[in-house]
Amino acid sequence: MSRVVFLDERCKGCLLCTTVCPKGIIVQSSRFNRQGYKVAEVPADAMKDCTGCASCALICPDVAIRVIKSRKAKKAGKE
Amino acid sequence: MQADERLALADDEQMAFEVPDVLVDRATHYCPGCHHGIAHRLVAEVLEEMGVVDDTICVASIGCSVFIYNYLAVDSVEAPHGRAPAVATGVKRGRTDKIVFTYQGDGDLASIGLAEVMHAANRGERITIVFVNNTVYGMTGGQMAPTTLIGQKTTTCPGGRCRDREGMPIRMAEIIAGLGGVAYSARASLDSVKNIRAAKKAVRKAFDVQQQGLGFGFVELLSGCPTNWRMDAVKANTRIREEMIPYFPLGVYKDVTEGEGVC
């Protein structure tokens, strides 16, 4: 299983990540960070669908997203 | 804090996305959806992958990206508006053993600095130029740039850029490719995952030709400026695809490593 971590204080709520997720699991949350931006998130129940492709991290202009992949998932993906 | 706990890796986990160490761990001053952050990251990744971080000197230009030195942990000097290629020439001629690059926007490079970039390119200075084209003067509040598209409204062409009045938008990657000392000139875009991956390859190549002493390396990156385009970041990326790329075609315009010979 893979997962993404949003660094809330880095996120500027531009939502570019929401446009590139192949699973469409990234959404705008209802949380505002200290700078007043409404941050992006993957709802807890949707995280299981994350493939760890890192597209969201790649397009994020603010280096606000970390992508963590389980080694098993990587193998499974290759099979 | 909370984020730190979430970043702890379990035994069977690994990071799928590495953040370069040379990229300073701090929030940028850039607006939401601005592509400078992506461009900075690509430069940081390339410098680390080449193993040249400790031998790199950055020449910052004037515009939103003047503060690049706050985000890249390399030795830096600030150039007057448009003069970064001349400053970089001086740095490189003084220290021919170092990797020297400028990072310039379209107002800086394609308007006030046109003479400096063209002659540095034509002399074949062993420097790299990362050119961020977002068709507008960002820092001063969205005035018309030499790259502003026909019909695009800015604060100084409120009716839209008009060919008869303001001329056509200038295509730098093609112009630079036509100059003798250039080893590599390409245009890439930062609007999509696929294009960002291609952009990184172009940035790498623009630095490689410097390191190999082949000549001048130039990479133009089509970028979004949602604030001054008066649209959200998602629409801005759509605009890059639908309006910018058709006028500013992506591709490699010159590459002496691909059979054109050393300049």
Added chain:
Amino acid sequence: MPHNTTDTGTPERIFIKGNEAIAHGALAAGCRCYFGYPITPQNDIPEMMSYALPDAGGEFVQAESEVASANMLLGAAAAGIRALTSSSSPGISLMQEAISYMAGSELPGVIVNMNRGGPGLGDIGPSQGDYFQSVKGGGHGDYKLLVLAPATCQECYDMMVQAFDLAFKYRNPVMVLGDAIVGQMKEPVTPWKPAAVPATEAADWRLEGAKGRKPRLLKSLFLEDGALAGQNRHLQAKYAAMQAEAKAESFLTEDAELIVVAYGSIGRIAKSAIRKLRAQGHKVGLVRPQTLFPFPGPLLRGLAEQGKRFLTIEHNCGQMVEDVRLSIRGIVDSAFYGHMPGEMPGSDDFLAPILDAMGGK
């Protein structure tokens, strides 16, 4: 090449133009980079540097403009390299942007101005019309250059060595302000070899890649609250400390009733006029400032306090005279004779103005 010596090790005198002496002096001083753009009457400098500097292991670049030359100088300075640009008046105007940035970023470099007539395109003859531009900053913002004014070809050589040393001592641009006379005339010059530039010069601030240390930043932008004020206070304190470098030639001032103040080529021509008048028994002497910034004001003030009177002679319409008057204010005024740029002065041109000033006792 600049050091011709005989078998006995005695330096030979070489017969060269002032412009060539500038190039010889720069090479002796360890100049590693030259950036320039052609303009009369200083073309001998880039022409000589174009072959001599690569031979000495340095880099010569003919830039696309004076704007670019000065910015290349800025870049080489940021790398801690001893670098030079040279030009003449219209070209120096184009360099002012980069010179302001260099002063603001505290970058050392040497700029030679072989002053020609202005304003505008003017002519290619000698003039001192760039005094204000040289000593009052020249570009935007509150800053100063150290300004050295050679009167002889030997001084062209000597002052280049001094210029590089001062530039790095103060981390500040230095201007060597000559004119079409000293640049184009030929004289015997005795080259000498200054001490080698220490490898540690600029080692604590130059850019060379941040290996094993924090990255360095050379900049003139200070947006943080209070930062620019702090930088300006620091710069002003530095300019005040430069006063220690003030230098002037004093000639027959001791018993003089009238002190002629003149710099560069004009100072030398005034000296000839003074010799003629001394032969006729007139008690006149000369102070020739060799540094225009810092200005040798305390020297002039000391002479004013001795009851001497003053005449400032310049090859312009009245510029340095303002600094002379400021130096002696409250004690005595200075008369002024300005030889019009566009006309070549000879020593006889100065006789009547000096006698007038003496008669006005």
